[in-house]
Amino acid sequence: MAGNGNVNGEFSFGTTTTRIAGTGTARNGLAKIQTNKKTNGICHDDSTPPVKAQTIDELHSLQKKKSAPTTPIKGTQGSFATISEEELHKQQLQSISASLASLTRETGPNLVKGDPARKSETPKHVSHHHFTPAFNVSDSALKFTHVLYNLSPAELYEQAIKYEKGSFITATGALATLSGAKTGRAPRDKRVVRDETTEDELWWGKGSPNIEMDEHTFLVNRERAVDYLNSLDKVFVNDQFLNWDPENTIKVRIVSARAYHSLFMHNMCIRPTPEELENFGTPDFTIYNAGQFPCNRYTHYMTSSTSIDLNLARREMVILGTQYAGEMKKGLFSVMHYLMPKRQILSLHSGCNIGKDGDVALFFGLSGTGKTTLSTDHNRYLIGDDEHCWSDNGVSNIEGGCYAKCVDLSREKEPDIWNAIKFGTVLENVVFDEHTREVDYTDKSVTENTRASYPIEYIPNAKIPCVGPHPKNVILLACDAFGVLPPVSKLNLAQTMYHFISGYTALVAGTEEGVKEPQATFSACFGAAFIMLHPTKYAAMLAEKMQKHGATGWLVNTGWSGGRYGSGSRIKLPYTRKIIDAIHSGSLLKANFKKTSVFGLEIPTEIEGVPSEILDPVNTWSDKKAYNDTLLKLAGLFKKNFETFTSYKIGKDNKLTEEILAAGPNF
Ligand SMILES: Nc1ncnc2c1ncn2[C@@H]1O[C@H](COP(=O)(O)OP(=O)(O)O)[C@@H](O)[C@H]1O
Numbered sequence: 193m194a195g196n197g198n199v200n201g202e203f204s205f206g207t208t209t210t211r212i213a214g215t216g217t218a219r220n221g222l223a224k225i226q227t228n229k230k231t232n233g234i235c236h237d238d239s240t241p242p243v244k245a246q247t248i249d250e251l252h253s254l255q256k257k258k259s260a261p262t263t264p265i266k267g268t269q270g271s272f273a274t275i276s277e278e279e280l281h282k283q284q285l286q287s288i289s290a291s292l293a294s295l296t297r298e299t300g301p302n303l304v305k306g307d308p309a310r311k312s313e314t315p316k317h318v319s320h321h322h323f324t325p326a327f328n329v330s331d332s333a334l335k336f337t338h339v340l341y342n343l344s345p346a347e348l349y350e351q352a353i354k355y356e357k358g359s360f361i362t363a364t365g366a367l368a369t370l371s372g373a374k375t376g377r378a379p380r381d382k383r384v385v386r387d388e389t390t391e392d393e394l395w396w397g398k399g400s401p402n403i404e405m406d407e408h409t410f411l412v413n414r415e416r417a418v419d420y421l422n423s424l425d426k427v428f429v430n431d432q433f434l435n436w437d438p439e440n441t442i443k444v445r446i447v448s449a450r451a452y453h454s455l456f457m458h459n460m461c462i463r464p465t466p467e468e469l470e471n472f473g474t475p476d477f478t479i480y481n482a483g484q485f486p487c488n489r490y491t492h493y494m495t496s497s498t499s500i501d502l503n504l505a506r507r508e509m510v511i512l513g514t515q516y517a518g519e520m521k522k523g524l525f526s527v528m529h530y531l532m533p534k535r536q537i538l539s540l541h542s543g544c545n546i547g548k549d550g551d552v553a554l555f556f557g558l559s560g561t562g563k564t565t566l567s568t569d570h571n572r573y574l575i576g577d578d579e580h581c582w583s584d585n586g587v588s589n590i591e592g593g594c595y596a597k598c599v600d601l602s603r604e605k606e607p608d609i610w611n612a613i614k615f616g617t618v619l620e621n622v623v624f625d626e627h628t629r630e631v632d633y634t635d636k637s638v639t640e641n642t643r644a645s646y647p648i649e650y651i652p653n654a655k656i657p658c659v660g661p662h663p664k665n666v667i668l669l670a671c672d673a674f675g676v677l678p679p680v681s682k683l684n685l686a687q688t689m690y691h692f693i694s695g696y697t698a699l700v701a702g703t704e705e706g707v708k709e710p711q712a713t714f715s716a717c718f719g720a721a722f723i724m725l726h727p728t729k730y731a732a733m734l735a736e737k738m739q740k741h742g743a744t745g746w747l748v749n750t751g752w753s754g755g756r757y758g759s760g761s762r763i764k765l766p767y768t769r770k771i772i773d774a775i776h777s778g779s780l781l782k783a784n785f786k787k788t789s790v791f792g793l794e795i796p797t798e799i800e801g802v803p804s805e806i807l808d809p810v811n812t813w814s815d816k817k818a819y820n821d822t823l824l825k826l827a828g829l830f831k832k833n834f835e836t837f838t839s840y841k842i843g844k845d846n847k848l849t850e851e852i853l854a855a856g857p858n859f
């Protein structure tokens with residue numbers, strides 16, 4: 193994409209010669225410099241009054257002004273006392289000091305607002321911290337920790353570029369960062385405190401993502417994180433919201449050590465208005481992100497230097513030993529997978545969009561199957577790309593931003609995501625030209641999992657507020673690297689539940705070398721890494737909601753066709769988009785269908801814009817025996833995976849449970 197920066201194609205310089213407009217073209221050498229004499233003979237420079245400053249410091253002080261106050265007087269209709277700005281800052285610092293308090297040394301750290309680099313800022317708004325007996329004083333109590341509270345993207349850019357190695361501004365204005373040694377999530381290091389309550393409530397044991405730890409170990413790690421954060425000169429604090437459903441909003445606080453993490457969460461969570469921030473109060477949930485600092489391997493339960501620890505009773509999460517920002521967003525998603533079902537609300541690992549006529553579609557799928565790509569659709573409004581809730585009121589996005597994969601990103605295929613990569617967007621682990629700062633999205637030198645995190649309003653047709661009515665279509669995405677699943681199948685309710693509980697995708701190994709066999713992955717509810725309850729709990733809720741609201745289920749293969757990985761090829765994104773278009777418009781529902789053998793899937797015989805022969809995968813394989821063998825192999829893997837679920841009842845409906853058990857492959 194190196195070039196003249198002509199992004200929208202409307203205008204182009206024919207040659208590079210007209211750049212110095214009005215000074216005559218400069219085909220040979222530099223343009224002649226002309227003074228800007230106007231025809232009336234007055235020199236432009238002389239017409240401007242001189243700068244209103246006597247000294248350079250004074251000049252600099254003129255540059256910045258204080259943000260306008262937001263809620264001037266409280267209680268205009270009531271008798272509430274006005275709280276001064278000073279008092280408000282004091283309260284905020286006390287709240288943050290309480291968050292950061294050591295559990296053994298009683299009081300929180302000495303906090304002061306603002307950047308420590310700005311020496312002129314005297315420690316005003318000190319959080320009052322009384323340490324009376326001298327024997328109780330620790331070194332950390334004698335120092336100040338500066339709090340950078342809900343900074344703006346511009347301020348966070350400056351912090352990142354000044355203090356964090358590997359931070360750069362790309363050609364389109366995004367902030368390129370490095371997440372360090374970890375460039376993806378670490379599910380083996382995600383632990384959940386098992387106590388009397390969670391013991392009964394949560395899903396434990398085989399297949400569960402919840403690796404247990406005890407309360408004491410959590411506190412050891414929490415203290416480690418808090419001590420690390422307090423030892424720094426400054427910490428970033430974000431106070432934000434989750435869930436666009438106003439009745440079920442959760443207040444979250446993220447304490448972190450890096451501007452990268454603060455900007456990432458600024459983008460990913462819902463951003464409070466200045467007024468909402470003033471009234472924020474105590475958070476419902478707090479993350480302590482001490483990702484640069486490892487956990488201690490001598491600590492009980494620790495198996496590596498990384499630990500992501502969730503304590504539902506304390507409503508806290510501690511991150512040690514990984515700077516991958518996705519841990520924060522997906523960690524909070526786990527919390528929602530616990531809190532929301534308690535309120536009869538279904539949490540969904542899905543993208544979501546809405547058509548002009550108000551038809552909502554959900555896109556379930558594991559990482560890399562197309563939730564973000566397919567929910568970001570220029571002809572529809574984006575509700576969200578990854579995490580949603582389905583309540584009696586309809587759907588709501590949990591987040592305030594999107595987190596798109598960038599590997600091989602192209603302007604042609606994914607224009608809206610491409611254009612969202614601009615000022616404010618965090619670009620993780622990408623490679624760029626050191627001079628032009630143009631990003632090379634094909635370069636996987638750092639990792640294959642390159643990512644862009646941007647506020648949802650960077651997508652031009654985002655639906656704000658990010659809520660919608662009950663879904664009409666539930667699309668299950670599977671990237672089948674075996675190449676035997678049809679590009680699209682219509683599912684009955686039992687099949688939808690079977691495939692939802694199975695949560696199949698098959699990916700090819702991260703490295704290209706020597707990949708012979710696609711790796712089948714089964715991840716219950718298309719997000720086993722994030723669910724907290726048994727999969728059948730979520731499945732029962734989904735079945736009930738789909739039945740009640742008459743939603744249709746679809747299985748879409750965004751993976752291989754014409755052979756498995758290595759011999760076939762990935763289904764072209766434009767074809768998948770046509771398939772999705774036909775689902776949205778309702779035309780696919782009216783198509784003629786035939787049933788496949790083994791999986792018993794209903795496949796359409798024709799879709800506008802898609803070659804008919806690819807709709808039945810058997811047609812695309814030249815070696816029919818290889819197709820059949822591969823089909824049976826995959827069917828066997830499905831069957832084996834489902835064995836663990838055969839003893840469970842799904843909801844109260846015996847009949848549905850039986851139908852679900854019968855909805856898998858038959859051979
Ligand atoms: N037929 C297809 N359908 C969907 N995505 C495809 C297809 N072919 C290639 N892709 C690529 O696969 C990736 C899907 O990733 P993404 O949408 O970010 O997944 P998720 O949000 O589910 O983790 C994108 O990089 C996209 O360009």
Ligand SMILES: C=C(OP(=O)(O)O)C(=O)O
Nearest residue numbers: 377518558559560578595
């Ligand atoms: C952030 C993630 O989500 P996804 O790949 O589904 O976008 C992840 O799994 O780490």
Ligand SMILES: [Ca+2]
Nearest residue numbers: 564578595596
């Ligand atoms: Ca995604």
Ligand SMILES: [Mn+2]
Nearest residue numbers: 558559563578
């Ligand atoms: Mn996701």
